[in-house]
Amino acid sequence: xxxxxxxxxxxxxxxxxxxxxxxxxxxxxxxxxxxxxxxxxxxxxxxxxxxxxxxxxxxxxxxxxxxxxxxxxxxxxxxxxxxxxxxxxxxxxxxxxxxxxxxxxxxxxxxxxxxxxxxxxxxxxxxxxxxxxxxxxxxxxxxxxxxxxxxxxxxxxxxxxxxxxxxxxxxxxxxxxxxxxxxxxxxxxxxxxxxxxxxxxxxxxxxxxxxxxxxxxxxxxxxxxxxxxxxxxxxxxxxxxxxxxxxxxxxxxxxxxxxxxxxxxxxxxxxxxxxxxxxxxxxxxxxxxxxxxxxxxxxxxxxxxxxxxxxxxxxxxxxxxxxxxxxxxxxx
Ligand code: UDP
Numbered sequence: 001x002x003x004x005x006x007x008x009x010x011x012x013x014x015x016x017x018x019x020x021x022x023x024x025x026x027x028x029x030x031x032x033x034x035x036x037x038x039x040x041x042x043x044x045x046x047x048x049x050x051x052x053x054x055x056x057x058x059x060x061x062x063x064x065x066x067x068x069x070x071x072x073x074x075x076x077x078x079x080x081x082x083x084x085x086x087x088x089x090x091x092x093x094x095x096x097x098x099x100x101x102x103x104x105x106x107x108x109x110x111x112x113x114x115x116x117x118x119x120x121x122x123x124x125x126x127x128x129x130x131x132x133x134x135x136x137x138x139x140x141x142x143x144x145x146x147x148x149x150x151x152x153x154x155x156x157x158x159x160x161x162x163x164x165x166x167x168x169x170x171x172x173x174x175x176x177x178x179x180x181x182x183x184x185x186x187x188x189x190x191x192x193x194x195x196x197x198x199x200x201x202x203x204x205x206x207x208x209x210x211x212x213x214x215x216x217x218x219x220x221x222x223x224x225x226x227x228x229x230x231x232x233x234x235x236x237x238x239x240x241x242x243x244x245x246x247x248x249x250x251x252x253x254x255x256x257x258x259x260x261x262x263x264x265x266x267x268x269x270x271x272x273x274x275x276x277x278x279x280x281x282x283x284x285x286x287x288x289x290x291x292x293x294x295x296x297x298x299x300x301x302x303x304x305x306x307x308x309x310x311x312x313x314x315x316x317x318x319x320x321x322x323x324x325x326x327x328x329x330x331x332x
Contacts, residue, residue, distance in 0.1 A: 002026040003246065004074045004116075006059060006107065007081030009036035011190045012122065012179055012238055014044055016078060018188070019239035020246075021048040028072055031081070032058040035193055043187040059103040062110075069110040076118035076249060077107060078242055082151065086126070086293065087197055089148035100151035101158070108162055111169070118249040119159070120172045120242055125231075125259065125298060127153045127175065134265070135301035138175070138257050146293060156257070163255050170253055172245035177231035177261030177300050179238050181320035182327035189327030190235075199268060200232070200320070203275055204328035207282040214283055216268050218290035223297060227268040227287075231261035231299035234315030234323070244309045261300025262313040275321040282325075 003020060007013045008029030014036075020027050021044070029041070033056060041054050053072070057064045059081055068074075082100040083089065089096040104121075111119065128136050129143025144153040159171045180200040182189030195211070196202045205211040219226035241260045248256055266274075276283055305311040 001073050001075035002028045002053070004068070004072070004077045005029045006077065006079045006103070007031055007036070009033065009038070009040040010080055012176070012235060013080040014040050014188045015183060015235045015239040016080075016242045017044050017052070018047050018183060019236070019243050021050040021052065023243055027052045028055065028074070029053070030055045030057050030059065030068060032056065035083075037191065040188055047183060047185050047187055059106055060099060062106045065106040065110050066113070069114040069116065074114070074116050076120070076246055077111065077116060078120045078246070079104065079107060080122045082122070084148060085197055086146050086148045089146055089151075093147035096147045096151050101154060104155050104158060108158070112166070117168050118170045118246070120174060120245045120249070121155065121159060123156055123173050123175045124149060124152045125175045125177045125261065125300065127156070128298070130295045134297055135263060135299050136259065137301040138259055138304055160255050167254065170249045171255045172249055172253070173255065173257045174241060174245055175257065175259050176238060177233050177259070177298065179235045180232045180324055181234035181236065181315060182323040183236060184323055186323070186326040186330040189324065189331065191331060199230075199271065200324050203272060203283055204324050206284065207275070207279060207325055208328055208332050210332070212284075214272060214285040215288040216272070216285050217288060217294060219269075219287040220290070221296040223267055225267050225269045228294060229265040229267050229297040229299065231263065231265055232271065232317060232320055233260060233262050233313050234320050237262075237313040237315055241305070241309065241311050244311050248309055256308070258305050258309060259300040259302060260305060260311070261302060263300055263302040265297060265299035266317055271317065271321070274317050275325070278318050278321050279325045
């Protein structure tokens with residue numbers, strides 16, 4: 001039996017593939033290469049010394065999706081595939097709704113037809129929006145405030161409806177905080193096709209000289225140094241979270257919703273300063289206006305992950321900064 005990873009050559013998918021292969025699981029990766037590179041397939045094999053099947057396919061195509069389920073013995077789906085750039089989603093909402101939701105619907109249709117009952121879904125802490133209280137618990141209300149986040153929220157609702165219609169299914173919905181860092185080998189990491197919009201990939205490109213200077217969006221928030229606070233979590237910790245969620249599904253949890261973060265908030269300025277401390281003084285920055293739509297503070301309540309998944313993030317911010325830069329240098 002194999003675990004199907006949709007979007008498995010992407011940033012979080014590739015690290016999860018490594019984790020699952022290292023645990024002796026049989027993995028099939030499907031990816032349309034829209035925001036990933038085929039070379040990642042070889043890098044995963046190089047890191048793990050294991051082989052796996054790769055299928056290039058666009059899961060918006062139901063026939064192609066069905067062929068994958070028909071031709072393989074799939075026990076569970078870990079569903080990463082989806083567009084993920086907030087700014088782009090504001091300009092192209094239909095593209096986001098069509099892609100992210102249609103892929104999920106096609107997967108669910110095939111899971112039902114071929115009796116595949118377990119899915120881990122890649123959701124986002126961005127669905128919490130701006131909250132008055134920190135840390136953020138899974139029980140908090142949701143306020144997705146852009147099309148990207150709304151696709152995540154709507155998919156969560158679709159999964160719940162689907163479960164209510166047929167409770168043979170099990171869904172683990174993982175709400176990621178801010179994934180950063182890279183595999184310690186420096187072979188895989190975050191590698192966006194376009195100029196990055198997220199903080200860490202922007203920082204690493206300033207460090208290598210590809211970009212000139214980091215703009216820190218806002219230094220007038222009510223935080224200790226005025227810059228935004230985020231819960232940065234190492235992508236290898238996140239990958240372990242997926243392996244644990246797959247185990248959780250075997251206990252028949254129905255719909256299990258869980259934050260994946262460290263529970264610690266660091267400011268943007270602290271993050272840049274830590275990066276400069278561990279990698280040499282490479283990143284110049286300036287303060288600019290707040291970015292529209294940004295929230296001031298976001299960090300996770302990790303109680304549920306600790307209790308129910310036995311998950312505790314182990315990498316610190318220094319390791320996140322070191323490995324992010326190692327990958328960027330290797331990949332330049
Ligand atoms: N940020 C920044 N400069 C950048 C990119 C991001 O100051 O070039 C800040 C952003 O305003 C936020 C934090 O870094 O406070 C994390 O932003 P990111 O886009 O990585 O994640 P998200 O906003 O989804 O938490």
